[in-house]
Amino acid sequence: MSKRNINDIDDKALLQLFYNNNDNELLGILLQRYTLLLLGVCLKYLKNEEEAKDSVQQIFLKVIIELHKYKVEYFKSWLYMVAKNHCLMKLRDKGKYTAELNENIIVTAEDSTRKFEAAENEKVLDNLETALENLNMEQQLCIRTFYLEKKTYQQIAVETGYTIMQVKSSIQNGKRNLKIQMQRMAHNEQ
Amino acid sequence: MNNNLKDILSHLNKDIEQDKLLEYLNNQLSDKDQHEVEAALNDDEFSSEALDGLQPMQNKTALPGMINQLNSGLKKQLKKRKERTTKSAFADQRWIYFAIILLLVLIVVAYIILKKMNP
Numbered sequence: 001m002s003k004r005n006i007n008d009i010d011d012k013a014l015l016q017l018f019y020n021n022n023d024n025e026l027l028g029i030l031l032q033r034y035t036l037l038l039l040g041v042c043l044k045y046l047k048n049e050e051e052a053k054d055s056v057q058q059i060f061l062k063v064i065i066e067l068h069k070y071k072v073e074y075f076k077s078w079l080y081m082v083a084k085n086h087c088l089m090k091l092r093d094k095g096k097y098t099a100e101l102n103e104n105i106i107v108t109a110e111d112s113t114r115k116f117e118a119a120e121n122e123k124v125l126d127n128l129e130t131a132l133e134n135l136n137m138e139q140q141l142c143i144r145t146f147y148l149e150k151k152t153y154q155q156i157a158v159e160t161g162y163t164i165m166q167v168k169s170s171i172q173n174g175k176r177n178l179k180i181q182m183q184r185m186a187h188n189e190q
Numbered sequence: 191m192n193n194n195l196k197d198i199l200s201h202l203n204k205d206i207e208q209d210k211l212l213e214y215l216n217n218q219l220s221d222k223d224q225h226e227v228e229a230a231l232n233d234d235e236f237s238s239e240a241l242d243g244l245q246p247m248q249n250k251t252a253l254p255g256m257i258n259q260l261n262s263g264l265k266k267q268l269k270k271r272k273e274r275t276t277k278s279a280f281a282d283q284r285w286i287y288f289a290i291i292l293l294l295v296l297i298v299v300a301y302i303i304l305k306k307m308n309p
Contacts, residue, residue, distance in 0.1 A: 028268045032264065036211060040244040041236070057260065152225050153228055168228075
């Protein structure tokens, strides 16, 4: 298969191809798709460029060894879990992270690939509007501006005076809270 | 209610390509593309956490160089591992080759002895 073709195929197919042919070059192509994300996650936790770069290489090595031993279904979620656990272990060794690495910290493939079905009926939209009104002002404002007015984080930050990080986390936390509320409402209706 | 609100509930799970994320980090995208990347980030914890780590970097233009360096390190690791695997495969098979040769020698010796005993 040509290199161009390989670059066009998705992670799942590429991983399957690697398992079938046991060709490390395919694993290299797959891993290189995530170098930037791995570096970013390591930088977030370790806060040091050199340490983050070393960690990315250690994660690469871990993946090369582990993938030969286990059959992985959802590569991206699994890689994220490996990277996050690696960083948390490093912090724990330094005494900067005391919580236990447990199932709650590990993101499972099911969690991260679970799809929240798009709202189709009016009832769901009504519930959504109610849930939105129950959010705090900051989350409500950021979510409405982001999704209704299609503004960027930067534009919302300028308009509201919040920092970009505040906008980002308000949207993400707000979304999470909305989903929890919606699930609760759906449960109560049953 | 504006139909755009439905986007809040959809989980697009759309992957952001590295190049696009780099352009985003360097403010090289249009507002529309920027919004698209951010909408994907809201649904992707891996990318979102990565962005948290990359955004505070002072010299973001150095990122492609760092990525290339890490990728070439990865290629070296994979090459080293391939060589080791090939060597160990040969080492595993060495005993098989030795056993085959020994068996052949024994057959030849046995044939010669038998031939001498029964001329």
